[in-house]
Amino acid sequence: MRVMVVGSGGREHAIVLALKKSKRVTEVFCAPGNAGIAQVASCLATDASVSSLLALAKEQAIDLTVVGPEGPLVAGIVDAFEAEGLQIFGPNKKASQLEGSKVFCKSFLERHVIPTAKHQSFKDELLALEYLEKVGVPIVIKDSNLAAGKGVTVATEKEQARSAIENILSAPEGGELVIEDYLPGQEVSFLIFVDGESYAPMLLAQDYKQAFDGDRGDMTGGMGTIAPVSLLSDAQYDYVRREIIEKTLAGLKKDDILYKGVLFIGLMVTESDVKVLEFNCRFGDPETQVVLPLLKTDLLEIMEAVIEGRLAETRLEWSDEAAACIIMAAPGYPGSYKKDIPITVPELAKNVTVIHAGTRLKEGQLVSSGGRVLGVTAVADNLDRAIASAYEAVEDIEFPEAHYRRDIGSRLQKTKN
Numbered sequence: 091m092r093v094m095v096v097g098s099g100g101r102e103h104a105i106v107l108a109l110k111k112s113k114r115v116t117e118v119f120c121a122p123g124n125a126g127i128a129q130v131a132s133c134l135a136t137d138a139s140v141s142s143l144l145a146l147a148k149e150q151a152i153d154l155t156v157v158g159p160e161g162p163l164v165a166g167i168v169d170a171f172e173a174e175g176l177q178i179f180g181p182n183k184k185a186s187q188l189e190g191s192k193v194f195c196k197s198f199l200e201r202h203v204i205p206t207a208k209h210q211s212f213k214d215e216l217l218a219l220e221y222l223e224k225v226g227v228p229i230v231i232k233d234s235n236l237a238a239g240k241g242v243t244v245a246t247e248k249e250q251a252r253s254a255i256e257n258i259l260s261a262p263e264g265g266e267l268v269i270e271d272y273l274p275g276q277e278v279s280f281l282i283f284v285d286g287e288s289y290a291p292m293l294l295a296q297d298y299k300q301a302f303d304g305d306r307g308d309m310t311g312g313m314g315t316i317a318p319v320s321l322l323s324d325a326q327y328d329y330v331r332r333e334i335i336e337k338t339l340a341g342l343k344k345d346d347i348l349y350k351g352v353l354f355i356g357l358m359v360t361e362s363d364v365k366v367l368e369f370n371c372r373f374g375d376p377e378t379q380v381v382l383p384l385l386k387t388d389l390l391e392i393m394e395a396v397i398e399g400r401l402a403e404t405r406l407e408w409s410d411e412a413a414a415c416i417i418m419a420a421p422g423y424p425g426s427y428k429k430d431i432p433i434t435v436p437e438l439a440k441n442v443t444v445i446h447a448g449t450r451l452k453e454g455q456l457v458s459s460g461g462r463v464l465g466v467t468a469v470a471d472n473l474d475r476a477i478a479s480a481y482e483a484v485e486d487i488e489f490p491e492a493h494y495r496r497d498i499g500s501r502l503q504k505t506k507n
């Protein structure tokens with residue numbers, strides 16, 4: 091079977107590695123991929139438009155296309171492939187609105203009485219600023235549109251909140267935002283496979299989203315992840331399944347939305363309850379880098395079961411090990427960052443995989459080409475050992491001025507050992 095993964099980041103590298111383990115996959119392509127993916131798959135140069143990707147899938151006689159990032163999903167890549175009778179993994183355009191529009195997502199949650207933070211949506215700057223005066227800080231400002239993981243500001247000062255509001259609503263094409271109550275607690279990433287009827291949960295992961303140690307600095311796409319995390323008690327896990335997942339699937343049906351693919355549920359676990367922070371319509375990045383290495387079931391079989399609506403018959407098996415991923419970013423990220431920094435990856439321990447996010451080859455030399463550059467991932471028999479191995483490898487990689495957090499995994503009190 092010829093499989094094409096769409097995207098060019100660490101998540102896509104992790105998906106490619108997982109698909110390559112399937113006996114039925116004969117060749118893996120990645121469009122466009124990166125320098126690390128090129129070591130294990132055939133990279134196909136392309137722009138990100140749906141029409142180019144569709145043409146590529148036909149040209150290469152691809153049997154299954156797997157979409158990594160949200161952009162093409164929100165743009166309707168699944169609808170376009172299905173209209174041409176091509177097999178593709180991911181939710182359609184209507185379903186992807188759960189991520190593509192924060193306003194849509196919050197009204198979905200409200201309509202179906204799914205626990206989430208209190209909120210208001212605004213297009214008008216004066217009304218948004220007036221509301222800010224009323225509710226005060228800390229407060230969360232979310233750009234309603236896609237913003238590569240950087241559209242959320244957790245404001246502790248009114249000035250910070252005002253400037254986030256102004257930035258979003260001053261866009262010439264007009265913006266929209268959600269102002270939502272700040273919830274103190276720990277975030278957990280709960281990803282599930284969904285086939286329109288049934289769902290299968292993945293291991294829980296935790297992302298470290300801010301740029302600096304101690305959860306300081308700007309939001310990034312994610313600076314490191316660990317899995318599995320045992321942040322939910324059994325009672326909370328049951329609550330999430332009943333009050334969040336089952337109500338979401340019932341709500342989708344009621345709204346006549348067919349959801350097939352991965353649904354990423356960002357949860358906030360507070361002292362008293364669990365609430366939905368956000369939905370994403372795809373695998374997480376860098377959650378995927380720690381979740382897929384622990385998946386023992388063939389990923390291709392799961393994806394086919396999702397597409398064919400047979401997920402209820404598919405049992406997911408997980409390794410009882412743990413995984414940690416440390417993101418090595420370019421200096422300056424998530425602001426403007428340096429590019430073309432030469433990188434040398436030496437031979438590393440067998441339990442370590444260097445996932446490439448923003449890399450390319452320049453005259454035969456591996457160089458950085460993005461903000462998040464490498465995701466150094468280790469699997470070990472417990473989380474402490476996985477984190478230690480990943481950091482040892484980070485120290486051995488030559489990547490001058492690399493920025494990485496030194497505290498990935500430290501937030502967690504109760505981990506699976």
Ligand code: GLY
Pocket residue numbers: 239297311312370373374375376377
């Ligand atoms: N790591 C968060 C995300 O993928 O959106």
